[in-house]
Structure formats: C-alpha cells, structure tokens
Amino acid sequence: MTTAYTGGCRCGAVRYECSAEPMFPGNCYCRQCQKASGSGHVSAFAVPREALTITGEVKYFDHKADNGNTASNGFCPTCGAPVLGKSSGMPGLMAIKAASLDDPSWFKPGMNIFTESAQPWDPMDPDLPKFEGMPEL
Numbered sequence: 047m048t049t050a051y052t053g054g055c056r057c058g059a060v061r062y063e064c065s066a067e068p069m070f071p072g073n074c075y076c077r078q079c080q081k082a083s084g085s086g087h088v089s090a091f092a093v094p095r096e097a098l099t100i101t102g103e104v105k106y107f108d109h110k111a112d113n114g115n116t117a118s119n120g121f122c123p124t125c126g127a128p129v130l131g132k133s134s135g136m137p138g139l140m141a142i143k144a145a146s147l148d149d150p151s152w153f154k155p156g157m158n159i160f161t162e163s164a165q166p167w168d169p170m171d172p173d174l175p176k177f178e179g180m181p182e183l
C-alpha cells in the first residue's frame with residue numbers, strides 16, 4: 047500500500063494517518079477483545095509505531111496478558127471507541143482496530159487468534175488459519 051490511509055474514533059476527537067503496509071492482520075477472539083468491543087472479536091493489524099501519526103488524546107487501558115506482557119487498549123476518552131492497541135512485548139508496533147478505519151473495506155484478515163474463547167454466535171471464516179492462543183509472530 048503506497049497511499050496513506052486514515053481513521054479515527056466515533057466522535058472525531060482521535061484521528062490517525064498511516065502509510066505502512068498492515069502487518070499481522072487478523073481477528074482476535076480473546077475475552078479482553080470481546081469485553082473491549084462488546085462483540086465476539088476485534089479485527090486489527092499492526093504497523094510500525096513511527097509510521098503512524100496520531101492526533102487527539104488517546105487513553106490506554108492496560109491489562110496483563112497471559113504471557114506476562116502488558117497489553118493496552120487505546121480508546122477515545124470522549125466517545126469510548128476502541129481505536130489503537132499496543133503491547134509491551136512488541137514495543138515498536140502499534141495495533142490499529144480495523145473498524146476505526148475511514149474505509150474499513152480493504153482490510154483482509156489473515157488469521158484467527160485466541161479461538162479457544164470464541165463464542166458460538168460469532169462464527170469464523172473457516173479458510174483462515176486458526177490459533178487457540180497467541181501465535182509466534
């Protein structure tokens with residue numbers, strides 16, 4: 047991808063711009079993502095931190111992941127929309143929640159992760175590789 051893509055929260059207070067190729071695009075079915083989204087999974091991808099320009103205040107909610115890393119869900123403090131994510135295990139990367147894109151239609155998930163906590167009412171694309179937990183990236 048050579049053209050920049052943009053996105054943000056629901057109310058528009060948080061905006062971002064990025065031109066980096068999406069890395070590790072996937073759907074996460076872990077309980078943290080379910081709680082954060084209010085749905086069965088979160089679709090997201092990673093980009094190098096320096097390739098991402100963020101404007102507006104992002105609030106981060108930290109939780110300890112099973113592997114000991116601190117995973118942080120970045121959301122807009124005004125509208126609560128989940129926009130970004132980061133992990134202490136991958137300090138050079140930021141995650142972008144696919145639904146926060148201005149045009150989410152180009153996102154192509156390449157894997158389903160944490161499928162052990164997937165809900166029966168949120169069926170998966172059977173053609174995607176499945177990982178019960180976090181794969182080695």
Ligand SMILES: [Zn+2]
Pocket residue numbers: 055056057058059060122123124125126127
């Ligand atoms: Zn907002």
Ligand SMILES: [Zn+2]
Pocket residue numbers: 074075076077078079080088160
């Ligand atoms: Zn998750």
